Amino acid sequence: YQAETRTALRVVEFEDGRTKFNPLAALGPAEIEGWMRAHALPEHPLKKFGFLSVGCMPCTSRVAPGEDSRSGRWRGQAKTECGIHVSRTDAK
Known part of the structure; x- marks a missing residue:
């Protein structure tokens, strides 16, 4: 569910002394929409x-x-x- 440039995006990345968290990186549209419904997010x-x-x-x-x-x-x-x-x- 990411742009083609982000297909290899990982949930946790270490870059230039920073730690980057991408919690939705591995989720598809249905999973994200389900998570939003389960947590009553608009x-x-x-x-x-x-x-x-x-x-x-x-x-x-x-x-x-x-x-x-x-x-x-x-x-x-x-x-x-x-x-x-x-x-x-x-x-x-």
Whole structure:
């Protein structure tokens, strides 16, 4: 349920003296939605306006019916990732 650039993302990573936790890295859409229901978490308020994958303001746009949920990210650009979640060293 991550971008293609994050398919190898691990739950715990050690990078440049930092420890990064990615608790949802191994979960798919159904698992995330089930966890949200089980914990009575609301949907993101922008989802009802067509924002199915929300990032920062300049890289996020609405998704048209039938489009992939991540098609609203970096629309019209070759870029697909801001880089904050891309590992630069081996994950452990």
